[in-house]
Amino acid sequence: MSLKLQTYIKIVLILVSLYNLSYAQQIKNEPEIIVDCNYTFEEAVTGIEIPKSILKQLTIIDVEYYSFDDKIHKGQLVVNKKAANDLKEIFSFIKSSKFPIEKVIPVVKYKWSDTVSMRENNTTSFNYRNVKGYRVLSAHSYGMAIDINPVQNPHVKRNIIEPANGKYDIKKRGTILRDSKLVQEFVKRGWQWGGRWRSSKDYQHFEKKN
Numbered sequence: 001m002s003l004k005l006q007t008y009i010k011i012v013l014i015l016v017s018l019y020n021l022s023y024a025q026q027i028k029n030e031p032e033i034i035v036d037c038n039y040t041f042e043e044a045v046t047g048i049e050i051p052k053s054i055l056k057q058l059t060i061i062d063v064e065y066y067s068f069d070d071k072i073h074k075g076q077l078v079v080n081k082k083a084a085n086d087l088k089e090i091f092s093f094i095k096s097s098k099f100p101i102e103k104v105i106p107v108v109k110y111k112w113s114d115t116v117s118m119r120e121n122n123t124t125s126f127n128y129r130n131v132k133g134y135r136v137l138s139a140h141s142y143g144m145a146i147d148i149n150p151v152q153n154p155h156v157k158r159n160i161i162e163p164a165n166g167k168y169d170i171k172k173r174g175t176i177l178r179d180s181k182l183v184q185e186f187v188k189r190g191w192q193w194g195g196r197w198r199s200s201k202d203y204q205h206f207e208k209k210n
């Protein structure tokens, strides 16, 4: 065999193995996961004054979910360490039941504005803020609460709806229903659902007493 032919065969063999490698990679990576965010803990808690006593109770967890595009996404929650395990388990239920969640991004992305985060239909836990309309720290301030799909599950108080672009319509995907397995998954772990409150209906909100 000529040297030229040998080199030619070598090149072809290399190309074939490269092709196989990338094909194997594709199969291995299926299904494709869309990364909605990838913060470090430090990045996720900057830009706001958080008391040290609270900061040390917090952690960041990765969660996976189907979004409204029917693809698997990876997001993150800043939560209380005591709530982390419950939320990991609940999110594995959310993923397996394909309950769609638009996105789960720490509210640092929205410069700590709950109004903007809700309007963007973002699911979040920790935010150092008061209860809407009161001078009392919210359970979100301890990472012991979560708001899910605020647009499908707004906070309704008399004629005020937050976010303003929200609408509670039980026929829409991503809406939290009273007798759903999702509510049961929270309740059986000791969480309360804001959709069961009397004074107002906070359909997006679940919290657990610290």
Ligand SMILES: [Zn+2]
Residues within 6 Å of the ligand: 140, 145, 146, 147, 204, 205, 206
């Ligand atoms: Zn809430």
